[in-house]
Amino acid sequence: MAEQSSRGEIFVVDDDPAVRDTLSMVLKAAGYEVICFADGAALLSVARNRTPAAILLDVHIPGKSGLDILKELQGEDYPAPIFMISGQGDIAMAVGAIKSGALDFIEKPFRGSEIVGRLDEAIGAYARRQAENASPKFGSLHFPGREPLTRREREVLEQFASGASNKEAGRTLGISPRTIEDHRANIMKKLGARNAADLIRIVMTAAQRAS
Numbered sequence: 001m002a003e004q005s006s007r008g009e010i011f012v013v014d015d016d017p018a019v020r021d022t023l024s025m026v027l028k029a030a031g032y033e034v035i036c037f038a039d040g041a042a043l044l045s046v047a048r049n050r051t052p053a054a055i056l057l058d059v060h061i062p063g064k065s066g067l068d069i070l071k072e073l074q075g076e077d078y079p080a081p082i083f084m085i086s087g088q089g090d091i092a093m094a095v096g097a098i099k100s101g102a103l104d105f106i107e108k109p110f111r112g113s114e115i116v117g118r119l120d121e122a123i124g125a126y127a128r129r130q131a132e133n134a135s136p137k138f139g140s141l142h143f144p145g146r147e148p149l150t151r152r153e154r155e156v157l158e159q160f161a162s163g164a165s166n167k168e169a170g171r172t173l174g175i176s177p178r179t180i181e182d183h184r185a186n187i188m189k190k191l192g193a194r195n196a197a198d199l200i201r202i203v204m205t206a207a208q209r210a211s
Helices: 017-029 040-047 066-072 088-099 112-132 151-161 166-173 177-191 196-210
Strands: 009-013 033-037 054-058 082-086 104-107
Touching: 009 017, 009 040, 017 033, 017 112, 033 040, 040 054, 040 066, 054 066, 054 112, 066 082, 066 088, 082 088, 082 112, 088 104, 088 177, 104 112, 112 166, 151 166, 151 177, 151 196, 166 177, 177 196
Parallel strands: 009 033, 009 054, 054 082, 082 104
Antiparallel strands: none
C-alpha cells in the first residue's frame, strides 16, 4: 500500500511519556508527522529554526513552564498555531496563555478524535488567513484612550462586526466557541462596551473616524 503523504509536522511538548505516546499514535494515524519533546528547552532549540504545522504545549513541564515557553516563542507572532494542553484545574492559566498568544487550549483528559479535529480546523483556518494575506480589516482602527487590542482580538472583533456567532467565528478562526467568548469578554472590557450593541456602535464610530 502506498505510504500516505504527510499532512505536516506537529510538535508535542509534555513531560508525561504516556501522553506523548498517545498523542504521537493518534496524530500519526491521522497522517501527521510527530516530533515529541519532554521539556521546553528541547522545543525551543528546534522551533526557532523549523516551523511545524502546529504545536501542542503542556502548561506544566519541567524547567520553564509552558507559559514561559509560549512567551519566548512570541506566540501571537509565531508562524503556526500553538495549543496549550492543561489539566482541568488550569483553566485560568490557560486563559492567560491565550492572552499571551496561544490559539486555544485543550483540557485533559481529551479524546484523540477531538485533538485531531481541533488541529485540522486550526491548521486549515491558519492556512486560509495566510492565503488571504490579510491583516484584519480592523487592524488600522484606533480606539483612543482604550487598552490596545491584540491581533487575535482584532480578528475576533472583525468576525462579530460582520454578524458571526461564537460558533461561526470559531470555525473561521479555528478556535473553540468558548475561547471566542473569552476573547469577546476581553474586547468588551478593553473597549468599555456594556453589551454587544454597544460594542458594534464603538466599532462603527471608530470606522467612521478612520474613513
